[in-house]
Amino acid sequence: MAGRSDSYDPREIKSFLEGAFSRIDLDISARSVLVKPNLLASKAPDRAVTTHPDFLRALIELLVDHSCTVCLGDSPGYESLDRVLRNGGYADMLRELAVQVVPFTKEAVKRGSGISPYRDFLFGEDPDRYEVVINVPKLKTHSMMGMTLGVKNTFGFIRGFAKGRWHLRAGRDRGLFASILVDIHRLVSPTVTVLDGVVGMCGDGPSNGDPVTCGIVAVSRDAFALDAFIEGRLCPGVILPITACAARHGLIPPYEVIDLGSPPAPARFPMPRTCDTDWNLPRPVKRLLRNLLTRKPKADPGTCRLCGICAEVCPADAIHLGERFPLFDYQACIRCYCCQEMCPHGAIRT
Ligand code: SF4
Numbered sequence: 001m002a003g004r005s006d007s008y009d010p011r012e013i014k015s016f017l018e019g020a021f022s023r024i025d026l027d028i029s030a031r032s033v034l035v036k037p038n039l040l041a042s043k044a045p046d047r048a049v050t051t052h053p054d055f056l057r058a059l060i061e062l063l064v065d066h067s068c069t070v071c072l073g074d075s076p077g078y079e080s081l082d083r084v085l086r087n088g089g090y091a092d093m094l095r096e097l098a099v100q101v102v103p104f105t106k107e108a109v110k111r112g113s114g115i116s117p118y119r120d121f122l123f124g125e126d127p128d129r130y131e132v133v134i135n136v137p138k139l140k141t142h143s144m145m146g147m148t149l150g151v152k153n154t155f156g157f158i159r160g161f162a163k164g165r166w167h168l169r170a171g172r173d174r175g176l177f178a179s180i181l182v183d184i185h186r187l188v189s190p191t192v193t194v195l196d197g198v199v200g201m202c203g204d205g206p207s208n209g210d211p212v213t214c215g216i217v218a219v220s221r222d223a224f225a226l227d228a229f230i231e232g233r234l235c236p237g238v239i240l241p242i243t244a245c246a247a248r249h250g251l252i253p254p255y256e257v258i259d260l261g262s263p264p265a266p267a268r269f270p271m272p273r274t275c276d277t278d279w280n281l282p283r284p285v286k287r288l289l290r291n292l293l294t295r296k297p298k299a300d301p302g303t304c305r306l307c308g309i310c311a312e313v314c315p316a317d318a319i320h321l322g323e324r325f326p327l328f329d330y331q332a333c334i335r336c337y338c339c340q341e342m343c344p345h346g347a348i349r350t
């Protein structure tokens with residue numbers, strides 16, 4: 001189910017969500033609920049990097065009205081969850097609504113569903129502890145995967161720096177990384193996905209692009225269907241790697257689940273230029289093309305403050321700090337763009 005909202009008026013969003021939950025027969029009365037937003041890093045809400053606090057307020061007020069016990073959690077890239085909640089304008093609202101904050105720092109081993117070649121995944125929180133898990137992604141472009149929507153948002157169940165190890169295993173192979181994300185998503189298996197696309201983000205995503213008013217709020221019991229629906233609206237004709245992987249494995253249910261009141265696509269929502277890893281070409285040719293066509297991360301010396309976070313988070317150890325800005329080893333770089341994602345000053349471009 002998708003709808004239009006041009007503002008973050010919590011009353012308007014709450015009323016939309018109430019109708020949507022009833023329409024998909026979602027029973028939330030007196031349940032224990034885990035809300036999993038996108039809390040990537042400490043960013044002001046108007047940067048459109050994280051799920052908007054007023055969007056979360058609308059959802060949580062609805063849950064409280066239905067006597068739910070509400071927990072909210074995530075695993076930001078390198079900061080503590082407390083810091084992201086404080087700096088992002090969430091902390092007071094969560095206190096007011098008596099929400100329990102759950103940092104994803106535990107150890108829960110989950111067995112993969114066989115989509116990727118990997119067997120065990122170490123989660124920072126066990127989603128099976130809750131009766132209802134609500135996945136609340138932000139609509140954004142993503143330099144590596146094209147877009148980040150419902151399926152990608154559940155990667156946040158992997159603890160902070162451990163995310164980099166999954167990037168390293170996949171290397172530059174977007175298809176392999178997509179299969180890892182699909183496995184993780186199936187292990188989380190959210191009860192419902194609620195997309196905050198009122199204001200989305202476009203450009204150097206997922207953390208350094210431009211806010212774009214899209215007016216989209218979408219709800220589905222199935223994030224694969226929701227992602228395919230939104231991608232169909234915003235980048236018709238392009239099948240992004242996560243959706244391609246899900247389709248190959250027959251994981252996308254019929255679209256009618258989310259077929260209500262489709263929002264108009266924004267006039268301009270350009271995808272980042274990414275490299276297709278599914279070419280049917282010999283491996284050396286594929287590698288050469290990938291090197292030529294995939295965008296390289298670069299630091300802007302005028303903006304960089306030499307904080308060193310990019311070097312710390314790089315899973316391939318491909319960044320070394322020079323005297324004025326970081327230097328990149330493009331042979332070692334796997335183009336995961338974690339450096340760009342985590343740079344607190346927006347100094348890395350792709
Ligand atoms: S994280 Fe950003 S500001 Fe810090 S050293 Fe790297 S490029 Fe510079």
Ligand code: SF4
Nearest residue numbers: 314333334336337339
């Ligand atoms: S330099 Fe940036 S894009 Fe390259 S591997 Fe390191 S974090 Fe990923």
